Amino acid sequence: MEMKKKLYNDLATYLFNVFGKKVYKITIDAGLTCPNRLNGRGCLYCNDRGSGTGLMSKGYDIETQIKLGIDGLKRKYKKIGGYIAYFQSYTNTFAPIEVLERNWSVIRKFDDIVGLSIGTRPDCLNKDILALMNTFTDKYKVFLELGLQTINEHYLKWINRGHGVKEFIDAIKMSKQYDFHIVAHVIIGFMGETCDDVINLAKFLSSLDVHGVKIHLLYVAKHSPLEEEYYKGNFIPVTREKYVELVCAFLEHLKESIVIHRLTGDAHKGELIAPEWSADKAGVLTDITNTLIRKNSYQGRLWI
Numbered sequence: 001m002e003m004k005k006k007l008y009n010d011l012a013t014y015l016f017n018v019f020g021k022k023v024y025k026i027t028i029d030a031g032l033t034c035p036n037r038l039n040g041r042g043c044l045y046c047n048d049r050g051s052g053t054g055l056m057s058k059g060y061d062i063e064t065q066i067k068l069g070i071d072g073l074k075r076k077y078k079k080i081g082g083y084i085a086y087f088q089s090y091t092n093t094f095a096p097i098e099v100l101e102r103n104w105s106v107i108r109k110f111d112d113i114v115g116l117s118i119g120t121r122p123d124c125l126n127k128d129i130l131a132l133m134n135t136f137t138d139k140y141k142v143f144l145e146l147g148l149q150t151i152n153e154h155y156l157k158w159i160n161r162g163h164g165v166k167e168f169i170d171a172i173k174m175s176k177q178y179d180f181h182i183v184a185h186v187i188i189g190f191m192g193e194t195c196d197d198v199i200n201l202a203k204f205l206s207s208l209d210v211h212g213v214k215i216h217l218l219y220v221a222k223h224s225p226l227e228e229e230y231y232k233g234n235f236i237p238v239t240r241e242k243y244v245e246l247v248c249a250f251l252e253h254l255k256e257s258i259v260i261h262r263l264t265g266d267a268h269k270g271e272l273i274a275p276e277w278s279a280d281k282a283g284v285l286t287d288i289t290n291t292l293i294r295k296n297s298y299q300g301r302l303w304i
């Protein structure tokens with residue numbers, strides 16, 4: 001019997017294959033900041049919580065956040081095989097090494113945590129930080145989530161990323177020496193973005209052999225500089241149809257082995273300004289699936 005071809009290399013299947021059980025992520029706010037915010041307003045799309053939960057500023061330390069995360073997941077799901085501690089907010093390598101060690105070591109207090117995921121910028125890594133991350137591979141699967149967003153220098157400048165493509169390439173080369181699962185964060189939905197733009201991005205990531213990709217839709221979040229641009233009429237969000245077309249083109253040109261960690265962005269509750277359609281995350285995912293099926297296509301079909 002012919003095996004049914006998978007449309008894309010989804011995260012849930014990958015995690016199940018790695019851990020042999022269902023694991024869930026707990027997002028953590030370690031109360032750090034980000035060099036891009038200290039030097040200015042930060043990335044155009046970033047809100048005042050550093051794209052995270054803001055829990056540290058509400059008085060919840062890392063241990064408490066993990067406990068709350070575990071309790072919340074237990075209420076939601078019956079069968080849980082373990083957790084991945086995801087340091088998400090701001091730039092999680094932007095602090096003295098002792099602080100990073102203290103932050104990340106909190107996970108050792110929890111027997112059910114099986115993975116450590118660190119979200120950061122490509123220009124905030126060095127050998128010492130990577131060596132520290134490596135000490136966690138003794139017991140944990142370690143994920144490194146690196147923000148690239150786009151390889152279009154014009155867009156990089158417009159969103160005020162504060163780094164270029166070169167820094168991303170250097171960070172990948174440095175990190176590849178370790179046994180980390182490296183995830184590139186990218187944004188789709190820039191004004192005027194074409195299929196060629198996302199195809200070039202997919203080819204670039206494929207040639208660098210990153211292990212995973214997280215796609216964010218460029219949406220307008222409350223209290224982000226982009227909100228101002230949006231109300232001034234300087235930013236028009238991508239339509240749902242165009243977004244689906246761009247994501248499908250990206251997937252078709254992305255190496256089959258790369259794990260898809262996310263296919264669209266989802267704003268925190270009450271945080272979304274535009275586009276409204278992005279709140280229908282399940283519907284957008286269905287549109288992407290249906291488009292690939294209609295085209296008789298799948299991830300990596302046009303990669304080489």
Ligand code: SF4
Binds near residue numbers: 033046050090121
């Ligand atoms: S690098 Fe991250 S935390 Fe810093 S401004 Fe950009 S999106 Fe926000």
